Amino acid sequence: MLVRLKISRYDPEHDEGPYYRSYELEAEPSDRLLDCLNRIRWEQDPTLAFRMSCGHGVCGSDGMRIDGICGLPCQKLVSAFDHEILIEPLPVFRVIKDLVVDLEPFFDKYRSVKPFLITQSSPPEKERIQSQEEQREFEDAIRCILCACCTASCPVNQREETADYAGPAALVRAFRYLFDSRDEGAVERLALLDRKEGAWGCQTLWKCTEVCPKEIPVTKEIGRIKRRLYETRKSGK
Amino acid sequence: MTFRHDIVVIGAGLAGLRAAVEAAAGADVAVVSKVMPTRSHSGAAQGGITAALGNEEEDHWEWHLFDTVKGSDYLGDQDAIEVMVRDAPRAIYELEHMGVPFSRTREGRIAQRNFGGHTRDFGKAPVKRACHAADHTGRVVLDTLYDECIRRNVRFYAEHSLLSLVFEKGRCAGVVTYDLATGAILLLRAKAVLLATGGCGKVYRTTSNGFATTGEVFDLAYQLAIPLQDMEFIQFHPTGLYPMGLLISEAARGEGGILRNSLDERFMERYAPTIKDLAARDVTSRAILTEIREGRGIGGKGYVHLDLTHLGEERIKEKLWEIASFAKIYLGIDPAVSPIPVAPTSHYVMGGIPTDSDGRVLADGKEAAVPGLYAAGECACVSVHGANRLGCNSLLDLLVFGRRSGEAMGEEVSRTEWIDLSFNPEQRAKEALGTFIGREGNESADIVRRSMQSLMMDYASVFRTQGGLEKGLEGIKELKGRFARTPVANKGRTFNYELMEAVELQHQLDLCEVILASAFHRRESRGAHFREDFPGRDDNSFLAHTLAFKGPDGPEMSYKPVRITRFQPQARVY
Numbered sequence: 001m002l003v004r005l006k007i008s009r010y011d012p013e014h015d016e017g018p019y020y021r022s023y024e025l026e027a028e029p030s031d032r033l034l035d036c037l038n039r040i041r042w043e044q045d046p047t048l049a050f051r052m053s054c055g056h057g058v059c060g061s062d063g064m065r066i067d068g069i070c071g072l073p074c075q076k077l078v079s080a081f082d083h084e085i086l087i088e089p090l091p092v093f094r095v096i097k098d099l100v101v102d103l104e105p106f107f108d109k110y111r112s113v114k115p116f117l118i119t120q121s122s123p124p125e126k127e128r129i130q131s132q133e134e135q136r137e138f139e140d141a142i143r144c145i146l147c148a149c150c151t152a153s154c155p156v157n158q159r160e161e162t163a164d165y166a167g168p169a170a171l172v173r174a175f176r177y178l179f180d181s182r183d184e185g186a187v188e189r190l191a192l193l194d195r196k197e198g199a200w201g202c203q204t205l206w207k208c209t210e211v212c213p214k215e216i217p218v219t220k221e222i223g224r225i226k227r228r229l230y231e232t233r234k235s236g237k
Numbered sequence: 238m239t240f241r242h243d244i245v246v247i248g249a250g251l252a253g254l255r256a257a258v259e260a261a262a263g264a265d266v267a268v269v270s271k272v273m274p275t276r277s278h279s280g281a282a283q284g285g286i287t288a289a290l291g292n293e294e295e296d297h298w299e300w301h302l303f304d305t306v307k308g309s310d311y312l313g314d315q316d317a318i319e320v321m322v323r324d325a326p327r328a329i330y331e332l333e334h335m336g337v338p339f340s341r342t343r344e345g346r347i348a349q350r351n352f353g354g355h356t357r358d359f360g361k362a363p364v365k366r367a368c369h370a371a372d373h374t375g376r377v378v379l380d381t382l383y384d385e386c387i388r389r390n391v392r393f394y395a396e397h398s399l400l401s402l403v404f405e406k407g408r409c410a411g412v413v414t415y416d417l418a419t420g421a422i423l424l425l426r427a428k429a430v431l432l433a434t435g436g437c438g439k440v441y442r443t444t445s446n447g448f449a450t451t452g453e454v455f456d457l458a459y460q461l462a463i464p465l466q467d468m469e470f471i472q473f474h475p476t477g478l479y480p481m482g483l484l485i486s487e488a489a490r491g492e493g494g495i496l497r498n499s500l501d502e503r504f505m506e507r508y509a510p511t512i513k514d515l516a517a518r519d520v521t522s523r524a525i526l527t528e529i530r531e532g533r534g535i536g537g538k539g540y541v542h543l544d545l546t547h548l549g550e551e552r553i554k555e556k557l558w559e560i561a562s563f564a565k566i567y568l569g570i571d572p573a574v575s576p577i578p579v580a581p582t583s584h585y586v587m588g589g590i591p592t593d594s595d596g597r598v599l600a601d602g603k604e605a606a607v608p609g610l611y612a613a614g615e616c617a618c619v620s621v622h623g624a625n626r627l628g629c630n631s632l633l634d635l636l637v638f639g640r641r642s643g644e645a646m647g648e649e650v651s652r653t654e655w656i657d658l659s660f661n662p663e664q665r666a667k668e669a670l671g672t673f674i675g676r677e678g679n680e681s682a683d684i685v686r687r688s689m690q691s692l693m694m695d696y697a698s699v700f701r702t703q704g705g706l707e708k709g710l711e712g713i714k715e716l717k718g719r720f721a722r723t724p725v726a727n728k729g730r731t732f733n734y735e736l737m738e739a740v741e742l743q744h745q746l747d748l749c750e751v752i753l754a755s756a757f758h759r760r761e762s763r764g765a766h767f768r769e770d771f772p773g774r775d776d777n778s779f780l781a782h783t784l785a786f787k788g789p790d791g792p793e794m795s796y797k798p799v800r801i802t803r804f805q806p807q808a809r810v811y
Contacts, residue, residue, distance in 0.1 A: 042683035049732035117336030129345035
């Protein structure tokens with residue numbers, strides 16, 4: 001089938017700003033959109049820049065905006081499109097070249113939520129015991145691949161005046177540790193989250209949940225953080 | 238630009254990060270990666286990590302040792318395997334203590350599942366040995382180790398490609414990298430360097446490996462006169478999603494999945510009467526391809542079915558969520574309702590850069606360690622996997638030998654002084670890159686790469702023959718000639734992937750030659766290396782590791798003995 005793509009291009013060495021360029025190629029209906037991007041780069045225009053690695057939705061490299069919605073081109077088959085496909089970089093982040101954006105601020109926010117297990121007690125000789133029910137509390141959250149589609153889609157992150165909001169991806173990781181029965185860092189975690197740049201930044205707009213390529217109930221998890229904050233405050237008084 | 242770190246780790250997968258976590262306790266550690274943090278291909282590992290914890294049923298490290306030796310078709314070094322399997326429970330508990338979210342048993346212990354070739358009582362029946370987090374074990378361990386690196390302030394050079402290893406007076410004294418974002422060339426001085434770059438699946442057309450798994454580090458070592466060990470042993474995973482080749486974990490069969498041919502037969506009963514669908518990967522891949530060759534592929538085509546329909550929706554959702562999502566996204570199939578089309582896919586290289594059990598690279602392939610240079614994980618060959626790796630033994634390998642390398646490097650750098658360089662390595666790297674940019678001709682890197690990948694599938698995949706390997710070697714020579722006439726059109730400095738892919742392809746062509754030549758000279762069948770013209774194992778001539786050295790006219794072979802401590806070679810039947 002004929003696949004037509006309109007791709008946002010920007011080369012900081014030559015261009016004043018981004019512009020669109022159209023491409024066409026013959027592809028199998030079962031080809032991934034990512035395969036088409038690769039073929040454009042290999043066969044038509046070697047200057048096209050985008051990130052990718054695993055090619056099947058596990059590494060999280062290739063987040064971009066496809067027909068206006070953030071997603072992974074490695075998870076989209078071309079058979080799903082019967083029109084010119086609009087390909088743009090993730091919003092929220094600074095464009096470095098074409099579809100490559102600066103994810104340092106994203107990882108900075110990720111690192112800011114203390115994304116590691118905090119414990120005071122020394123571990124047992126073998127594993128810590130954790131029931132299946134306790135593990136189930138956060139099993140959706142550990143599917144996160146840090147593709148940044150959620151944070152890029154969040155209207156709060158998109159508005160300049162609230163751009164300091166940690167964003168859904170960082171909060172999912174915070175949730176993952178806060179609700180892990182083995183973690184003993186709740187006090188410092190809650191202090192980090194109990195701010196307008198933390199969990200209270202979320203305005204429950206569901207965009208993150210809509211776009212998550214791993215079907216994580218992101219908004220609900222942020223909601224559970226808020227409830228935990230609320231209950232902690234209440235019991236504190 | 239020059240930066241100094243006591244230790245530079247190349248590769249941010251599990252081996253590299255585990256080493257970094259270990260070494261960061263007492264040294265300044267930097268990690269260089271071609272991709273952003275957490276994008277490395279260890280993250281695509283699904284099924285689990287083996288350790289004889291005995292959480293589900295009786296298990297012993299001696300059984301794990303035997304299974305790994307047998308799985309390796311007796312080519313694995315038994316002393317090294319013993320180091321690995323005895324350390325396995327500690328390695329798992331340590332991950333659990335770091336926070337890895339393992340699936341749990343009803344008692345709240347780490348859950349374990351069946352995996353191919355892992356048995357109780359020296360081969361009598363399958364045993365549950367694979368510790369897992371549903372079917373995304375690699376990803377959650379990668380995330381946890383990255384998080385540990387954050388806690389320990391490890392410095393990351395993300396999206397940097399390795400251009401060269403820097404040597405001074407016989408010591409590895411650093412690396413030269415290329416910063417993809419800016420086109421800058423950096424000299425990273427170090428007292429010790431760890432190569433932990435993973436495999437080379439992308440030299441094949443059909444592979445489970447990611448786009449970054451190109452394998453240039455093998456050739457970088459080879460060009461420095463370091464031999465490559467056992468490179469003929471390339472694992473084809475039995476169940477790649479057809480036709481893409483992406484991984485459908487053995488966990489699917491570990492949870493009870495069954496392979497079926499066009500007659501709906503459970504054909505593995507004929508190839509492995511005792512453990513059937515849980516046979517080792519080399520055996521299962523050959524069985525699938527034999528069924529297809531004999532006309533029992535589904536609809537006469539090049540695949541068979543992996544049937545999970547009897548497991549039920551609930552179990553699939555809980556234990557095999559990722560796999561089910563792949564089948565749905567790429568084929569529109571719900572595995573609770575319909576079987577999944579699968580065929581073997583290039584997955585793992587058992588061979589690599591020879592090391593001792595502390596990751597020290599061996600210059601002669603035998604005992605002479607290269608000062609300051611280490612390797613761990615898939616790019617290294619200890620050798621714990623011999624001629625065929627068992628599923629879930631690779632993450633274990635990464636963790637055990639990653640940690641040991643980190644420890645050994647920490648010790649080495651504490652007693653090593655900085656040395657001055659007598660030359661400018663950045664200038665040399667710049668000149669080498671300049672030759673790519675300045676090339677003229679009308680060949681295309683894309684066509685050369687695709688031809689190489691097809692050639693490797695045709696002549697160096699599951700079934701091999703002398704005639705085919707000869708054709709492969711001739712074909713690679715021709716492709717090298719064509720590649721020399723391939724210009725790099727993109728002259729930009731920002732995210733110039735074309736330039737880096739040209740560098741990679743140059744290394745890959747040499748690497749393919751080593752794989753083909755090693756396979757050509759091994760005139761027997763062992764593990765993943767099956768020669769149709771020599772279908773039997775020949776312990777008299779070939780119970781030995783291949784060492785391929787760079788010679789003036791191509792690879793030159795020599796061999797070294799296998800270290801056998803407990804289990805003498807016997808017939809390998811599952």
